[in-house]
Amino acid sequence: MVTNPQRRLTLVDAAIEVLARDGARGLTFRAVDAEAGVPKGTASNYFANRDDLLNQAAERIHLRVSVGDADDTETDPRTRLTHFMRLLLHRISDDRTGWLALLELRLEATRRPELRAKLTKTLRENLDANVEGRRQGGLPGDDLTTVLLYYAMTGLLLERLTLPDVLAGVDLDELVADFVRRCLPHE
Incomplete structure (x- = not known):
């Protein structure tokens, strides 16, 4: 090699x-x-x-679409979380090719056990890192909040990158803010 x-x-x-x-x-x-x-x-x-x-x-x-640590000086935890979610939306949207390739790999994983195991491990680690990041970052909500937001964003990204006209006229940044508002318990 x-x-x-x-x-x-x-x-x-x-x-x-x-x-x-x-x-x-x-x-x-x-x-x-x-x-x-x-x-x-x-x-x-x-x-x-x-x-x-x-x-x-x-x-x-996963390295290409990773957001990493958001450079955010916002002190309000809800606002920080909303900012991070919007950053994620735009980061992944900017690498449409990477996300579409990941979708292809997910489909291919249904036919290839080794790839399925690799993707399952990677995506599970990614979800766990998101949960831990919320905990360490002092962001509001609980572990379930993180899971709900993770899958809300996954669905939004799927739609945005494969059939963008379905969401024509929808302010995606505001939609992301609504995800956060609706997933977090009112204080």
Whole structure:
């Protein structure tokens, strides 16, 4: 296996582009090579097999769409949570390709047990990190609040990135604020 980290990253990002555009069935080493603009056979030198490429694409997508720590000086916890949720919406919307590739990987995981296990672990860790982040950040609500907001955002993002006209005329930032208001108990 070749170990040029930058070339590997370029190939994984190319795989994400192919997944988003052509679906999992269109993901071949040849398609990745063409998307990355590298000589034929390059991807096969970097990945043991297609499953290896799918697994590495799954890992990379989560890094690409991660919000990380929001730089927010807002002191009101509800406002901070709303700001974070809006940041998440825009961050993922800005990487439409990454999110669509993740959807393709989710579908492919229904047919590939190893990929299903990998995605399940990654998404579970992501959900757990969100729960812990809310706890550590002193944000309002409880663990169930975090889960409800997580899945509300997942549904919103699915709609926004696949059938955006369904939400035409809807102020998404205000919708996100409504998610937060309705999920949090009134004080």
